[in-house]
Amino acid sequence: GNKATGPISFSTYMQLCLSHPTHGYYMRNENAVFGARGDFITSPEISQVFGELTAIWLLERWMSDARAKEQNFRLVELGPGRGTLMDDILRVVSQFPNLRQKLKSVHLVETSQSMRTLQEQKLRRVCQSNGWEIFWHDSAVDIPQGTGEYTMLVAHEFFDALPVHVLEKTQQGWHEVLIDIAQSPVDRFSVKTNPSPLLINQPSMTSLSARWKRVLSPTPTAISTLLGFASPRFNALPIGARIEVSAVTMKTARQIGEMIQEGGSALIIDYGKDNVFGDSLRVSDIRVLLVCAFKNHKIVDIFHRPGECDITANVDFAFLKDTMSDIVTTHGPIPQSTFLARLGMQLRIDALVRAAKSPERRETIEQAAKRLIDPLGMGSQYQFLGITNKMEGEKSNEGVWPFIDVNEESQNNTTTTTT
Template identity: 50%
Template sequence: MLFMTRSCRHLPFSFRAARNIVNTRHSQPSKLRLIHDAASNSTPVEKIIRDNIKVTGPLPFATYMQLCLSHPTHGYYMNTANEVFGSKGDFITSPEISQVFGELVGVWLLSQYASLGNEKIPFRLVELGPGRGTLMDDILRVIARLQHTKQEINVHLVETSPAMRALQDAKLTCDSRPNVLLHWHNSISEIPTTSEYTMLVAHEFFDALPIHVIQKMETGWHEVLISSDTQGPTQSIGVNDAPTSQPPSQSAQTAFSPLRRGLARQPSAASTLLGHSSPRFQNLPVGSTLEVSPTAFRIARKVGELLEAGRQLDGDKLSTGGCGLIIDYGGGHASSNSFRAFKDHKIVDAFHEPGNCDLTANVDFAYLTEAMNDLVATYGPITQGSFLERMGLQLRLQGLLKAAKTDDQRERIKEAATRLVDPSRMGKEYQVLGITNKPSQESIWPFVSDVKL
């Protein structure tokens, strides 16, 4: 199976010894120094990867990510020994920082449902990659306060990790929600198309999907692969050395890790297909590098199908459609060198302790839009800061500050809100894409331009 991400000019590879501490997962590798020495920390997943390379040859980045994150027993998200989220984990997400984030997401979803003008239409919720369930918990709280519905609410959670499912179940199951029915799925394709109005959210989901890295040469698009250097830094295993941003003698890639990047000598059918998978890639110059995720494209296509109105169901019924928000870091373009690893809230060597670190790459929102724009209407992306401010963050913040009982609580509430919207922190790096089941004659709030707050 193929997987993807984005675009750029070259694929530099330099790992510098680091001292800086990174607090959130959205930080760019070009702005940070990397920490940890990858060579001295072999893991079960690293052994699996190197054994695979011995048998089949160099691996695509997609396979590396899939093994590191989703190996059934040793993968990062599958291993119960890994504390993934929160202050004790490897990164912290917006819903974990402040309840306001999830509440405003819930308000937007409900506003789109209300625009139908018929509260008798049943609705359901879908979340891709629900984490610990914090975001869905906040959304359900907003629905309980604003919707006052007694109808059954089906909540569909796309989650492959048994450990994460247990956390979500504990978070979302409570006596005050007898009408909420939880359903877990291994993939979005398992979610049935129904007559219910679908409200979908994907927060920090697409960034963890496996990517392929390809580079344009005179002979076409070549794939950047991962090989195992077991006989010294000069060994080549069916690949050419990938371009680096510094002389090979200074590269921490060859100095510290048995895994290294290399450029395939010839284009493959897969790399050629990926290089032509978007009109935006057609006229890129030789030397351009792209991170591309066909898995992201496929899932975005399925999102469009779930939210499209008028799809034929059983009998004479038609689907009602729905709305959705995709929130992640990235932008409306492809990236070339955003692939990175996180451990203990710090950015680390991408080959450091495979299976024990989170792996991530920027999301190409334009690619997601291309996958679904014949099915649904898309808006944005806009920055997370703009989305939250326009949705009323300051008003909600004032309410929380009034309810706070101590100065310490008030300071923590203000700091959390600032962290979400500050352009130098999470406010600009994270982007929000809106989706509705049909084009609006007017712009959909808050996805409008030239707004003065």
């Protein structure tokens, strides 16, 4: 590498690892990104019921909004993967003639050309036969606004792949933690281990691979100042604390808020926590999140083999809510197990089991359901955040099902979660 370029931010490093035209993880054809050999088996890939219940929640919000019911609606998905989730949602819509004609367009936010091709193959048939048009966009900003349609939006494992900046609080304010090339062997081991109890000390935060080191920006940077003050929760953190914040997340969350504000509902489903329960804001509630990479389901150090690992960061749901709560109503987040169970997952699974043609198929369906709501796995690791436009939220003070009375329950759930 060329030393002249100097240190780079974590955000740039993540973008290079994921999206570099030749070396980037998502751009390399030999990375079977999804499926049995690939790195992720996502919830929609495990069971169709996941997408069906997601669809039912979105459609239910639209139908319970008297004004919206008169409007056409559109479906928006951020980071659609192989198109499985959208396919399941569209299948539900196509079962109801009155809904079928109200849906006009499907908008997918996807930067990778090879993923767009997979999505097109998956969704072409259902869209053509129902007269729905598919549009692809590079970012949420490009989705047309002010169209007078109701927007149903879903983002499943979208935010966890967005680049983050790592910030450290100093006497002088927030500085950015940068990545630089380690020149001498001594350098390699001089990485500051952080005494802050807030950090879950995974090895990746304290020992870099030999080629890289972390350095602190000599002064606050524009981005560290912007992001460090983005949430009032960050002000409460002690000197020396490190946080991960994403500028792209902030911008995208705002964009979602603006779309839903015009009339709509959204579900953000991701790997993360919302550790601010009720009004008791304790410093220990702000989970300082770490960047980690999943390589074929094993957690590895992100500097080990750039471009060969997918890099994800846990999603700070409280930050998402802070970014948009002035313009929309947010609900939750609640654990995946709570969301699916309360929306009647068991009834749907029972129906699929009854319709199954073989004992093996029945077994597969039941095992899949168990995986989705496993309290020690996906059931508690994944969280659902609901978003509705304010008009609807204000009419009913009792909240929106299933995001109701979950504080005690989700607190009990999270105590069993190991990081």
